[in-house]
Amino acid sequence: MSSTHTSATPYYFVPAESRHPVMAAAGLFFVILGAAQWINGHQWGMYSLALGLVWWLAVLYQWFSQSVQESEGGRYGYKIDLSYRWSMAWFIFSEVMFFGAFFTALWWARAHSVPALGSLDNALLWPEFKAAWPTVAAGATASPANIVEPFQTVGPFWLPTINTALLLSSGVTLTIAHHALRENHRAKTIRFMWITVLLGFVFLCVQGYEYHHLYSELNLKLTSGVYGSTFYLLTGFHGFHVFIGMLMLFFITLRLRKGHFTAERHFGFEGAAWYWHFVDVVWLGLYMLVYWT
Known part of the structure; x- marks a missing residue:
């Protein structure tokens, strides 16, 4: 708006x-x-x-x-503004459900699927299987025939922690830009918006470097059992959402430079900010549940 x-x-x-x-x-x-x-x-x-x-x-x-x-x-009057707000709210809700499905898959694999494979019922099928998470221990890849290559898991230090700091910082700079726009300080708004876009870009670069490190040095791939598949699905889709959010903020910044939006009416800005803060929250969940546990 x-x-x-x-x-x-x-x-x-x-x-x-x-x-x-x-x-x-x-x-x-x-x-x-x-x-x-x-x-x-x-x-x-x-x-x-x-x-x-x-x-x-x-x-x-x-x-x-x-x-x-x-x-x-x-x-665009009040009713259109209201319809945009409801549309963006429902869109973000659908994204919550999207990531909720992948977080549930991670929880189900850890709490149910892997323990079930190590139960007495499956002892005759996989007598050497170890129901341990992460599925990196010998025999713990649900692959006694060794069709899953050995790999190493990834911890929170240091690249994931650096990316956490980057995303949290971007949330702060975006909030500063929002308050500056509401106070009609356009130059300050544009300056902090460029910083936010830059932080998002650096996040993607760090994640790309992390993926290269995982593939080349830890041999952690999408095919590395349930651990590898859930790891790349969660972090990869989140990275894609960071890219989309960064594009949103980039184009909003270009519109700000053209003189669009005022202190009173700027839902285009707010909608992109809602999405970016959602991406931040999802990353915090990933950081705690994927990298720390």
């Missing part, structure tokens, strides 16, 4: 018919078609995937640009 509202602001804005939804769906069709064919060995699927992504991103750019123009044109 933006700020340039006039006395003619409608009670509720109804947009004209738009081609954007069907065009975005068409782009996603080629993405899914290409991905499905590519992973099944058809090389043309790679080109379909690339075409679909470019198509989809171009449609999103046009769609978002139109929304920004409508907002800056004073067409």
Whole structure:
């Protein structure tokens, strides 16, 4: 939401018919078609995937640009602001459920699946199996036939702790930027927004370096039993969400530089901030449950 509202602001804005939804769906069709064919060995699927992504991103750019123009044109009133807030709240709730499923998978593997494999019922099938977590001890990979390569687990020091400090710091700088915007200090807002975006970028660089270290030195891979699969699913999807949140904040910063948003009306800023703080909270859960335990 933006700020340039006039006395003619409608009670509720109804947009004209738009081609954007069907065009975005068409782009996603080629993405899914290409991905499905590519992973099944058809090389043309790679080109379909690339075409679909470019198509989809171009449609999103046009769609978002139109929304920004409508907002800056004073067409969005209280009801639209309220609908955006509810939409963002439900979107974040869906993300909570998304990560909740992966956290539940981690808990189920540790508390139920691994102990069950080491129970008396399975003793005849895997007599040498050790029901221990992390599944790195000899025989504890649910693979007595040694089809899972030996690997080492990862602790909280030092890269995960550095990334925790980076994300927590970014939450602080984002909050400072928000308060500065509410006080109409635009230059200060933009300065701290750039710092927040930079901290998010550094987080991704550190995580990339961590992944390289894990693969090359600890031999911890996505195929390293249930420990490796849950580790990379949780941290990898979180890293993707950090990337999306960083893009949100980047484009909000560009809009701030163009003079968009005011101290009174700036939900575009607030929505991105909500998402970023959600990403921070998820990382704290990952840091405690994946790296420390």
